[in-house]
Amino acid sequence: MSVDTRVNWGGVALRNPVLTASGTFGYGMEFAPFFDLTRIGGIVAKSLTLEPRIGHPPARIAEVPSGMLNAIGLENVGVDAFLNEKLPALPEGVTVVASVFGTDIESYAEVCKRLAGSRVAALEVNASCPHVKSGGMEFGQNPRVLAELVRATRQAASVPVAIKLSPNVTDIAELARVCEGEGADALSLINTLQVLDVDLKTRRPRLRNTLGGLSGPAILPLALRMVWQASRAVRIPVCGIGGIQSGEDAAKFLLCGATAVQVGTANYTNPRAALDVAEGLEAFAESQGVTRLTDLIGGLETEPA
Amino acid sequence: MTSLRVDAEVAENRDEGGANRRLRLRVPDWPGSAPGQFVMLSPGVRSSVERFDPLLPRPMAVYRVHDGCLEVLYKVTGRGTALLADARSGERVRVVGPLGKGFPESVGKCLLVGGGTGIASLYDLAARDRERSHVLLGARSQRDLMGQEDFAALGVALSIATEDGSTGSSGLVTALLERELETATNATVFACGPTPMMRASAEIAAKHGARCFVSLENPMACGIGVCQGCAAPRANGGYALVCRDGPVFDANEVLWEAMP
Ligand SMILES: Cc1cc2nc3c(=O)[nH]c(=O)nc-3n(C[C@H](O)[C@H](O)[C@H](O)COP(=O)(O)OP(=O)(O)OC[C@H]3O[C@@H](n4cnc5c(N)ncnc54)[C@H](O)[C@@H]3O)c2cc1C
Ligand SMILES: Cc1cc2nc3c(=O)[nH]c(=O)nc-3n(C[C@H](O)[C@H](O)[C@H](O)COP(=O)(O)O)c2cc1C
Ligand code: FES
Numbered sequence A: 001m002s003v004d005t006r007v008n009w010g011g012v013a014l015r016n017p018v019l020t021a022s023g024t025f026g027y028g029m030e031f032a033p034f035f036d037l038t039r040i041g042g043i044v045a046k047s048l049t050l051e052p053r054i055g056h057p058p059a060r061i062a063e064v065p066s067g068m069l070n071a072i073g074l075e076n077v078g079v080d081a082f083l084n085e086k087l088p089a090l091p092e093g094v095t096v097v098a099s100v101f102g103t104d105i106e107s108y109a110e111v112c113k114r115l116a117g118s119r120v121a122a123l124e125v126n127a128s129c130p131h132v133k134s135g136g137m138e139f140g141q142n143p144r145v146l147a148e149l150v151r152a153t154r155q156a157a158s159v160p161v162a163i164k165l166s167p168n169v170t171d172i173a174e175l176a177r178v179c180e181g182e183g184a185d186a187l188s189l190i191n192t193l194q195v196l197d198v199d200l201k202t203r204r205p206r207l208r209n210t211l212g213g214l215s216g217p218a219i220l221p222l223a224l225r226m227v228w229q230a231s232r233a234v235r236i237p238v239c240g241i242g243g244i245q246s247g248e249d250a251a252k253f254l255l256c257g258a259t260a261v262q263v264g265t266a267n268y269t270n271p272r273a274a275l276d277v278a279e280g281l282e283a284f285a286e287s288q289g290v291t292r293l294t295d296l297i298g299g300l301e302t303e304p305a
Numbered sequence B: 001m002t003s004l005r006v007d008a009e010v011a012e013n014r015d016e017g018g019a020n021r022r023l024r025l026r027v028p029d030w031p032g033s034a035p036g037q038f039v040m041l042s043p044g045v046r047s048s049v050e051r052f053d054p055l056l057p058r059p060m061a062v063y064r065v066h067d068g069c070l071e072v073l074y075k076v077t078g079r080g081t082a083l084l085a086d087a088r089s090g091e092r093v094r095v096v097g098p099l100g101k102g103f104p105e106s107v108g109k110c111l112l113v114g115g116g117t118g119i120a121s122l123y124d125l126a127a128r129d130r131e132r133s134h135v136l137l138g139a140r141s142q143r144d145l146m147g148q149e150d151f152a153a154l155g156v157a158l159s160i161a162t163e164d165g166s167t168g169s170s171g172l173v174t175a176l177l178e179r180e181l182e183t184a185t186n187a188t189v190f191a192c193g194p195t196p197m198m199r200a201s202a203e204i205a206a207k208h209g210a211r212c213f214v215s216l217e218n219p220m221a222c223g224i225g226v227c228q229g230c231a232a233p234r235a236n237g238g239y240a241l242v243c244r245d246g247p248v249f250d251a252n253e254v255l256w257e258a259m260p
Helices: A079-089 A105-115 A137-141 A143-156 A172-181 A217-233 A247-255 A273-287 B079-085 B116-121 B123-128 B148-154 B173-183 B195-207
Strands: A007-009 A012-014 A018-020 A042-044 A061-064 A067-070 A096-100 A122-126 A161-164 A186-189 A193-195 A212-215 A238-241 A258-263 B004-015 B020-026 B038-041 B058-061 B064-066 B069-075 B092-099 B109-115 B133-139 B157-162 B187-192 B211-215 B231-233 B239-241 B248-250
Touching: A007 A258, A018 A273, A067 A217, A079 A105, A096 A105, A105 A122, A105 A143, A122 A143, A137 A143, A143 A161, A143 A172, A172 A186, A172 A217, A186 A217, A212 A217, A217 A238, A217 A247, A238 A247, A247 A258, A247 A273, A258 A273, B004 B069, B020 B079, B020 B092, B038 B069, B058 B069, B058 B079, B058 B116, B064 B123, B069 B079, B069 B116, B109 B116, B109 B123, B109 B173, B109 B195, B116 B123, B116 B133, B116 B187, B116 B195, B123 B133, B123 B148, B133 B148, B133 B173, B148 B157, B157 B173, B173 B187, B173 B195, B187 B195, B195 B211
Parallel strands: A018 A042, A018 A258, A042 A096, A096 A122, A122 A161, A161 A186, A186 A238, A238 A258, B109 B133, B109 B187, B133 B157, B187 B211
Antiparallel strands: A007 A012, A061 A067, A067 A212, A193 A212, B004 B020, B004 B092, B020 B069, B038 B058, B038 B092, B064 B069, B211 B248, B231 B239
């Protein structure tokens, strides 16, 4: 028996539902030594700003139980270098999603414009970075500002636009509805959780930025909850992100309503993680007698049997 | 040199005195590596049951490839290395590597300065430039010294300093460097160890007009240039990624006062 793994994420046809999460996969070619990049659904590259950006001073990362903290500060090569150097290096068969970031709505829109006409299959608007001073999370927390951001990026883009939402909010369903209402083609969630950890020896924060974002297996149940709430609130497809390490983890997200998933921190512990998740998801479906992965989507049963 | 990801069989994991251990791994497809390159090692054994704590792999220098095994010399300092110490022969640990850029070629005399776990980064370099190398090793005490017999067996010039004087001269390894540079001409310094030691080595080398390369040990998550967690401040602005642009750097490229 073979499993039909194809899904459609807001107008983007994916050969399987497994993508890589922005900021955890570089610009893609870093992983070429480890597996054939055309075998996963696609890659989401590091968030791009209009100009190249230097990140935060170190320490930028710290390990915590079943997770890690980061405050990188969105260091990236800038949209032009992405278009001229990084994108052409990727083999043709790789589906590429560009992540877009800005410090104001105009700069978000300008990055979208520069990407128009390139081979990127979709844009993911990062409205949720928890640890840069201006931009990012603020955009994803205030419904009015979020609406404006969705409208502006949607207008500037020539391909489907997904909005990446922050978990650092009280009502994810409301924000999901705002995105849908303004014409977003899809949603991605979650970004990292805003956190703090302390070095007892120095009595200082473990990250130089004081606050950071938590990612990894520790956040999976929270991500499932938010994906479930968001996907029930809207009709546009949701990409589930947070702590995914295996095909079984990915299957949970599909059952909670996700159409696709992204693998993040797992790429650090296993540079073949995205392919392992894609293969594991297919194997899981096969073991359950599921012939199409789309049959899993939203299949969570909450009523007593 | 392309990098591998393999779950390598432990051939041996033995106590080397103090908190030091030697891990020997069977990696049949190992593509070879340059002196100064490193691997990311899973923090403990990989079993049929996934374990997520500790989560991140640990960066470790390729000590050498010997008797068909990839060797790592490591010190048990925290939870990850303590779990690694439990790995028994026949069990598997994940290896990703070789990674990073190693030590550059040099001419003239090589002064290799190793402190603590940094010593492990220098063996292959000493083996490469055996005739021209003088190895200076430093540790707190005799039992903390790594790989001393191996360096001795290479037949390189070897000097030792311990802080408690239990072997070699008493004091810091940088004092040995200072002494060597008084007489050496056209020498290149290669240093790996704690940041203050590398910084001091760089300053001493600069004072004597010698070039100095350092191998930085910043915390890492991915080891392959994608998380940007291992940033080291550059003297001319911005950050270098230790795993991708290093771990070896010209000491002048590093903005020492901003190193974490
Ligand atoms: C390029 C490179 C090569 C290295 N080579 C060796 C080697 O050959 N032998 C050896 O014994 N050690 C080496 N180290 C240091 C080694 O990585 C740390 O000692 C180890 O990560 C400590 O892990 P832990 O779980 O025991 O400590 P914990 O303190 O529990 O670790 C917590 C976190 O901090 C990180 N961390 C802690 N100390 C260090 C450190 N000194 N450097 C980098 N990350 C650290 C860990 O990786 C982990 O993510 C090297 C480091 C680098 C960057
Ligand atoms: C080091 C690091 C850098 C990240 N950079 C970005 C980024 O540039 N843009 C973005 O949208 N998300 C970024 N993220 C968030 C991830 O894409 C993902 O949403 C989050 O890590 C949760 O997934 P995970 O638990 O699988 O890692 C980053 C995460 C990490 C750990
Ligand atoms: S450790 Fe991830 S970029 Fe260097």
